[in-house]
Amino acid sequence: MNSFQKKTLVALVSHPVKWECMMSIYTSFSIGGPAEAIVTVDRADELVPLLKFLKKEEIIWRVIGRGTNLLVADRGFPGVIILLGREFQSISGCIDREENMVLVRAGAGCSLGRFSLNCMEKGLAGIEFAGGSRAVSAVRLS
Known part of the structure; x- marks a missing residue:
């Protein structure tokens, strides 16, 4: 440079x-x-x-x-x-009991471990499949 x-x-x-x-x-x-x-x-x-x-x-x-x-x-x-x-490390979510749906949003800088712990503390399931995987994030400028 x-x-x-x-x-x-x-x-x-x-x-x-x-x-x-x-x-x-x-x-x-x-x-x-x-x-x-x-x-x-x-x-x-x-x-x-x-x-x-x-x-x-x-x-x-x-x-x-x-x-x-x-x-x-x-x-x-x-x-x-x-x-x-x-x-970029933030986690937010919402639960729609009528639709039986959960949406959890995590920033690209959030670790998979922190995300999983957050879900577990809220009694949410479904992220177990990622227990041994690596998180990959990408940013592309258009």
Whole structure:
């Protein structure tokens, strides 16, 4: 990234940008070289302008979750890693007893374990199938 891109990146996010930070601290296997930049975004209204900027500037980016089963080369990642913060970890739901229906919504940054525990605490069933699976989230800018 050039200096203009770096300054703009810093201005677009509310958390400090981590430069040349080792990805090994963000992966369950504890491997991976430095990412050019790591940013945390807490809200969608912060994420959208960031993604537009990265697309416009043709900067490579990836959104990562908890880093489970994530392999990063020793040479690192030549772009921006996006971590999803507070708003993206929310869980909300509603129960419609007349329709015998439950809707639970979880943000892309919510761990599967936290989501499952939340459902269990509310006496909800149906997520058991995911007990051994990995959660995968994707964001695409149109």
